[in-house]
Amino acid sequence: MTWKQVFTSSIGRKVTMGLTGIFLITFLVVHVGINACIWANDGGEMFNKAAHFMGSMVVIRIIEVGLFLFIFIHIIQGLALEISNRGKRGIGYAVNYGNRGSKWYSRSMGLIGTLILLFLILHWTNFWIPSRFTGVTDSLGIPLTKTYNGTEMHDLYSLMKITFAELWVVIVYVLGCISLAFHLAHGFQSAFRSIGVHNGRYNALLTSIGYGFSIIVPLAFAMMPVSFYLGWIS
Amino acid sequence: MEHYTMNLTLKVWRQKNQNDKGRFETYKVSDISSEMSFLEMFDVLNERLIHEGADPIAFDHDCREGICGMCSMYIDGKPHGPWQQNTTCQLHMRAFKDGDTITVEPWRAKAFPVIKDLVTDRTAFDRIIQAGGFISVNTGNAVDANSLPIDKHKADEAFAAAACIGCGACVAACKNSSALLFVGAKISHLALLPQGEPERKTRVMDMITQMDKEGFGACTSTGACEATCPKGISITNIARLNKEYLMAGLTADQ
Ligand code: HEM
Ligand code: SF4
Ligand code: FES
Numbered sequence: 001m002t003w004k005q006v007f008t009s010s011i012g013r014k015v016t017m018g019l020t021g022i023f024l025i026t027f028l029v030v031h032v033g034i035n036a037c038i039w040a041n042d043g044g045e046m047f048n049k050a051a052h053f054m055g056s057m058v059v060i061r062i063i064e065v066g067l068f069l070f071i072f073i074h075i076i077q078g079l080a081l082e083i084s085n086r087g088k089r090g091i092g093y094a095v096n097y098g099n100r101g102s103k104w105y106s107r108s109m110g111l112i113g114t115l116i117l118l119f120l121i122l123h124w125t126n127f128w129i130p131s132r133f134t135g136v137t138d139s140l141g142i143p144l145t146k147t148y149n150g151t152e153m154h155d156l157y158s159l160m161k162i163t164f165a166e167l168w169v170v171i172v173y174v175l176g177c178i179s180l181a182f183h184l185a186h187g188f189q190s191a192f193r194s195i196g197v198h199n200g201r202y203n204a205l206l207t208s209i210g211y212g213f214s215i216i217v218p219l220a221f222a223m224m225p226v227s228f229y230l231g232w233i234s
Numbered sequence: 235m236e237h238y239t240m241n242l243t244l245k246v247w248r249q250k251n252q253n254d255k256g257r258f259e260t261y262k263v264s265d266i267s268s269e270m271s272f273l274e275m276f277d278v279l280n281e282r283l284i285h286e287g288a289d290p291i292a293f294d295h296d297c298r299e300g301i302c303g304m305c306s307m308y309i310d311g312k313p314h315g316p317w318q319q320n321t322t323c324q325l326h327m328r329a330f331k332d333g334d335t336i337t338v339e340p341w342r343a344k345a346f347p348v349i350k351d352l353v354t355d356r357t358a359f360d361r362i363i364q365a366g367g368f369i370s371v372n373t374g375n376a377v378d379a380n381s382l383p384i385d386k387h388k389a390d391e392a393f394a395a396a397a398c399i400g401c402g403a404c405v406a407a408c409k410n411s412s413a414l415l416f417v418g419a420k421i422s423h424l425a426l427l428p429q430g431e432p433e434r435k436t437r438v439m440d441m442i443t444q445m446d447k448e449g450f451g452a453c454t455s456t457g458a459c460e461a462t463c464p465k466g467i468s469i470t471n472i473a474r475l476n477k478e479y480l481m482a483g484l485t486a487d488q
Contacts, residue, residue: 005443006483006484006486009443010412010414010442010445010446010450010451010452010453011442011452011453011475011476011479011480012479012483013452014452014453014476015476015480081452081454084451084452085409085410085411085412085451085452085454086410087344088343088344088345088410088411088412088449088450088451089342089343089344089409089411090342090344090347091256091342092342093308093311093339093342094245094258094337094339095310095339096311097311097312097313097407097458097462098311100311100312100461101312101456101457101458101461101462102456102457102458102461103456103457106454106455106456106457107409107454107458109454186455186456189455190454190455192473193455193469193472193473193476194453194455194476195477196473196474196476196477196478196479196480197473197477198470198471198473198474198477200470203470
């Protein structure tokens with residue numbers, strides 16, 4: 001049994017999904033934690049500093065490369081699985097089992113994942129590409145920077161403020177977060193099953209944590225654009 | 235429960251052979267007793283079809299007591315019909331009421347091609363079991379039951395997994411036509427016992443290789459298999475199978 005056989009089998013491919021999925025979940029914890037600094041109500045100082053710290057640390061930058069690798073493996077493997085799984089039935093049923101046997105979102109991971117991907121494209125264009133490559137500017141192209149204790153850094157806080165002044169952007173972000181919530185409501189527990197966690201006590205625990213996580217984290221993310229749009233933070 | 239009779243409309247999948255395209259035929263059956271089993275209702279219909287000189291509906295069955303796993307009808311959108319933890323042969327007509335229309339389809343999966351009408355070829359399951367191979371136990375006189383101590387909890391779990399009758403309802407219910415609940419049950423019942431230990435790694439590797447070759451899908455763990463399984467095989471067995479596979483894969487010699 002070669003490594004290739006191990007990871008290209010139907011179980012191996014799901015192990016990949018599970019591992020990359022769990023990695024993305026841990027990333028979300030860091031991401032939501034840092035972004036929550038916007039609620040410090042200090043004109044974005046804490047948030048800008050935290051984002052600057054993440055962007056300037058070598059270790060974090062290396063992990064960032066890993067993050068992109070993992071997210072692309074997750075997306076490609078996820079879509080590939082979706083396509084191959086759909087091809088296994090042949091003639092479909094006249095009457096479907098539907099929600100009697102499983103949750104609709106557990107059967108729609110491919111679709112929900114694709115919605116998240118569409119959201120991510122917008123999200124990267126809004127924040128990640130400017131901050132890493134094209135430069136953080138306002139709509140007129142004037143650079144947004146702040147200097148704290150002699151260190152100049154991107155003013156991502158102001159970029160958020162400008163971005164989330166548009167209603168349609170806020171709506172798309174909220175929809176993206178709802179998609180994420182459903183993806184995780186199934187994905188969280190499923191990921192651990194994929195990597196072989198089968199002990200009863202952990203299964204029960206992970207299922208509860210999974211539901212909690214999939215409500216709290218996407219809700220916190222969704223509140224960010226909403227807070228800016230409604231002017232809840234100064 | 236009060237006995238009653240009913241008149242029903244059946245929409246049944248008819249297909250002459252593997253190459254035929256197949257179609258639904260509608261049949262009216264009358265005076266069906268609430269105490270008949272679902273298969274007995276089909277017997278009544280088939281006798282009538284034979285009398286009329288028509289081709290009776292082919293369906294699989296053997297024990298008719300819920301233990302062989304041969305019966306395999308997909309009834310109104312659920313394998314083995316509306317009851318929980320129940321086989322088609324043990325489904326009774328009191329599950330339905332007068333005037334109902336019931337749609338009956340064969341298991342649908344490329345790995346289970348239709349042979350005729352509601353009969354599918356499920357030998358893919360046999361080949362997966364064969365790929366698992368033998369276990370090393372001494373033959374001869376039965377050994378003393380206490381010579382090989384087994385944790386009670388593990389014995390119970392192994393027994394629960396061994397209850398799988400290989401009917402294939404899990405595949406039929408799964409959106410991916412995945413056989414993982416079946417293979418999970420087969421792997422678990424031996425992985426939990428000392429008798430399964432010597433061939434533990436090769437067994438899981440070989441069975442999964444065969445399973446993929448047969449054309450079953452991967453698992454999305456939606457839980458539809460567990461919900462429809464007539465023997466209540468737990469989805470935990472899938473997680474255990476994943477672990478067994480991963481451990482065998484990670485520690486394989488070459
Ligand atoms: C931050 C973003 C994301 C997170 C945290 C995440 C997390 C997860 C987790 C934990 C799973 C469960 C894995 C398993 O069952 O083993 C999963 C499954 C899946 N993900 Fe994602 N995911 C994300 C984005 C995406 C994107 C962008 C796509 C694709 C377009 C995608 C497609 C899928 C698919 C198709 C599955 C189901 C695979 C299957 O069970 O057959 N995901 N995801
Ligand atoms: S796991 Fe359940 S549904 Fe699947 S073959 Fe075994 S008894 Fe049938
Ligand atoms: S005929 Fe044997 S289980 Fe139904």
